[in-house]
Amino acid sequence: MPVGFGMASSHAPSLFAKTYGGWERLWERFRAGNSGPPQVAAEGPDTVTDYVERTAVAFERLQAALAAYDPDVLVVIAGDQNEWFAASNVPNLMIYAGEDDIVGFHNFGADDEERRILPWEHPERFGVRLRVDHARAEQLLEGLVARGFDVAVSRRVPAYTDPKRAAPHALVRPLPLLLPRPDLPIIPLMMKTVERSPAILTGARCLELGRAIADVFANLPGRIALYGSGGLSHDPLGPRAGWVDEPLDRWVLQQIADGTPERLGALYAFRSAATESGTGEIRTWLAVAGAMDAVAPGMHAEIVDYFAARKSTSGCGWAIWPDAALVPN
């Protein structure tokens, strides 16, 4: 059974806060001294309440769709932010194929309290444990290397930088809201996304990666789902904090909705302050889009929701590529 289902979403910290106070505190933390665009002032309690409600609905929609597909494994395509990787060795692509679980912390509600709660100090409340499909991870690793992708090999959970933070937030924050059952195994495929490095995957390469993922699984047993974690445009802690590039986000969403992901190959073919930092995480969406287009060419993704939440610093989006078996040829 080939890859049959895809989804992608933002994972900005604010999306896991439920109160206006939480959003305000996160804005203060991530705006890094920038005043942000004029629209920030308009994001008052009513707007934030609307964002919070829509966020819950969107994550529930993705979880329900994933549950309906009933996968055997979820390939999670995600970036790192000094969580697993240090400056001595930052991969463009890496698959963790070890047998140990991935352990980390979500941040649900951690910023809703007046005094910030540090998730790693409360593992009983914030702890997340993710199972890994070791065997299929090895198959994906081998298959991608055979197809000319220079995927770094990991068979031991990386533990570097700040052990308190543990696993990359791109994995452990959104997945508790998405996994239909906590023991659904994942395959973590880590991508360089936010590092502001010139040596980083182009949009075309991300699409190729997705096609290769689909090809690797094409003749292997099992029901495979993909998830791209991160994006859309954002620059938390950077000079453009709050300046969501809404035209870029909507263009990306339009291409996947129209079934024209090849146009996204133009992304990251040039360097720009607008496409680095968090915006680099759209690469994870491109990989999913490339895979789903390989499975069912021209497949239209469903845009579950999108809002440009400046106070979260992020263009926030959710998308589903439906069960490929149900898509008419």
Added chain:
Amino acid sequence: MTLVFGQAISYSPLLYRPRERWGEIRALLVGDVPQPLAATKETPELLDGLACSLDEAFWLAGERLARAELDALVVLTSDRGRTFDLSNTPQLHVFAGDDIWGDPALAELGEPPARRAFPCDAQLAVTVAEELAVHGFDVSEGHAFVPLGDPERGAVAALVEPLLRLAPDVPLVPIHINAHVTPALTGHRAAAFGVALAEALALVPQRVGIFASGGLSGDPGGPLAGWIDDVLDRWIIGRLATGRSHDIGAIFDVESQTLAGTTAEVRLWIAAGAAMERSGARGRLAAYLPLHHAAVGTAFMHWEDPRCR
């Protein structure tokens, strides 16, 4: 075209130790693996002669390197669990820090620590990494040297020992090509990488060389320790001498015991050959010594302008 120099030398610790210690080095590398008959022909007299041949080969290699007057040297090696550990072993890693160090001492034989550092050209490395990514190579990069696999010994001895002998002061761009952690990149990929590397280096104003250190056939410490596939080595050398590095890529389409161990590091020679051929150069064999004591097929090869032949 600023890629002006290319050289590849096999690596064995024996090559960097005096003749009188070859017996203990061989014992360390070969252990109790049953040896081929050819190994029995390595008499003390023959080894004395080979030691002289090695000295001459190194002297010529050093002369060639010095004459090239390089601004920087791209060094291709394959890590063996020293710089990287099981948590993150790259297929391709470009080091873009200011210096790199390693300690090649054989503690097993009582050698005292001998850490040596080498200057690196970080700026050139950043350019190379960027261009490689543009060419579709998903390189890992490092901006600080923090060896995780062996924090005490750092970079592989295959980087440290030849450079100490040949070019201790030329700024380096160290590049790791995975040969020892499965799945390793294919030989075809290594050839394509070499081409992309040459095209990246063609963009820079500096006089740059490529130096590959590792291989050829052998399995020191492994089940075929002491055995050398000289037929394979000579075929590889022949391909490189006739500008056909891409042919060599096919050897890793096959699974064979003979392709494990240091033979897996032929990927370095493929990449170096492909890069130099892209720059218009042709390989020339300086010396080949199927030295069982070294446990590797030992070759010295350089690339030159074919008009110089």
